[in-house]
Amino acid sequence: MGDRTFMADYWLPALVTLLVWWASTGLIIYLDGLRRETFRWTMLGATSLLLVALTGLHSVAWDTSATGAWLAFACGLVAWAWIEIAFLTGLVTGPRREAIPRSTRGWPRFRAAVAAILWHELAIIAMAAVIVALSWRAPNQIGTWTFVAFWVMRQSAKLNVFLGVRNLSESFLPDHLKYLESFFTRRPMNLLFPVSVLAGVVGVVLLALAAVDPIATRHETIGFTLLATLVGLGLIEHVFMVLPMSADGLWKWSLAARRAPAPAAPQEGRASPSSLT
Template identity: 70%
Template sequence: MAQHGLPALFTLFLWWFSTGLILYLDGLRRETFRWTMLGASTLLLGGLTGLHALAWDTGVAAAWLGFVCGVLCWAWIEVAFLTGMVTGPRRSACPAGARGWVRFRAALAAILWHELAILALAALIVALTWGAPNRIGTWTFLAFWAMRQSAKLNLYLGVRNLAEEFLPDHLRHLESFFARRRMNLLFPVSVVAGVTACALLSLAALDPGATPHQAVGFTLLATLVALGLLEHVFMVMPIPADILWRWGLASRAPAARPARPATSWGAPS
């Protein structure tokens, strides 16, 4: 229980609470964002310092703390994006009727600085833990990255549930890059890849020869990937995606959201 049950429950709680907290902070008045970013940047510095300090520690506590440090680093990415501090050079909606390469370039321009920030931070984390035995935090950050990239691409290609309610008002233009479809060709690939990763991590965690550090670390990672799969399932289910985080969305002023105009690439099918 201590090596598997507790890490799984901890990951579930941290995923749920941290997501809700970020949504709550990003729903506050924009003049609060500088303080939110200051706090997130302080936690990022702590996370990076912790990853480096724990890199050669293979104790059980180092697995827990390394995971938390990886989450703190990814939290900065989410906060920087949702506050609008780090998004992209394009701050307007997708051109009407845009298709193919034109639409892709516009979508990439809307999140370019965000993607480059992830690349830079991932490179720094890998460098800080290069060759070290404890890379639970590194794999945590990379798992978040893989799951979020998959989610972005599926939203771009088209899914049933777009979860637009998670976007704050200052990022509403990003809705124009989403497509509403029942399914896209990437979605089954994303699910199969996620299930495979989750299964492999679970087998590693349950391996009789695994050390306590490995058992805890791989359980944390397996649970995180499973929750990423759950987020993907929400994309194709006819249920509101915000059902788990309505408390986090409570900071946003109630307002009727205008319907997004249907387009040929984003129309329901």
Template identity: 75%
Template structure:
């Protein structure tokens, strides 16, 4: 059972810690962002090299390391976006009265460079692992991409819980592109697609003919998709996921101001 339980626990802890760390780093002073991006880019180069080196590795270690490389590639995308270094040509809020195609066009302009960066990264990863037997890293990046794209569209169409607190101050203008509704028509389809994918990955991991590489790799992926579903479910709940990453939000100026100041004794 370790080949299922350990990957699932590892994915859960990595998801929780890496999300909180990125939130923390992107809430620091802007002069720290160059160092954050430098470190993230160094890890990205190592991850891309790792994906290429691991492409033919169908061992258990190949599945673990491929997954980690895929996570690091996606982490660069998230950090580049949340630091504001790779967003889009439009960096201003839109009026609440804007509707229809003008609103969609403005939203696309706000995220254009970010979306192109994802496409370029995906193309690079596919090229590095083309027709290779170890695709765990590639599928990891694609799973992140699909889940994040679904989340973006659902937030644009409207959900109950927008998790605005996760946006750093320099990206607050993006709140104007969100819509608050109880639910939108796409949301049930998004959840159904996520559940179906999670079940198929779990069945692939549990299949009697699955190799250890496949059992570990598909378990990692199934858990990742399940966590993406959890993030989606939080969108329609009356409670926020802030409490899960309160330590990451501690770097935000508002959180620092809210801390009780130590009393002094005369």
């Protein structure tokens, strides 16, 4: 295999996935940190892109070229981005929208956590069903597997944050979702975490092996490279959950839209904090 082909089929998909993962994550955090009156426009734009992506998924479902792999991956990514934006804007969360007492433990805590994200979870299932239906029995399943990869990684992250990890990335929650912090647990590690990491490693290895298989077509090589890189990035995110350092610095630029809370006006007859110094 020539250097040019190796670059186009392996390094380019890996690099593009890395850049898209970083930029799209930051963009979503930025948009969800804007004033709430902007959310209708954010959702309008995201929904328009979603309709294009779903149409595209159906159109490329029988395209087994290299271009078909790229387009299917992009469409699957846009579908997942809509899920994330709908959740972080607060449009699709769950019937419970308040924090739980610190003393809540066991089954009541789990039940409350499910209620906080129930509509979100059902939206993911519904979106997955639509994507599967649009590409049913078609040879190009890269878009479907892209969405499923995001889904599995996000579910694993949610469970680990619920059970307890060192780094919770709670600073990225917009103000209207701050109540979700009450469902997070900070501890060095939990019993599920090693299983999650092992499953991620196995997933990356299997996808990488499929990508370098000598009998793989260019469509399969590019598609599986995109997926292997995506799962690998999810695995790295998991590892950062328990390290003494956080990966939050990668997206600090996305917090620029957050407004510092305005200082409370001093009440009449009471000294303001500054007058006491």
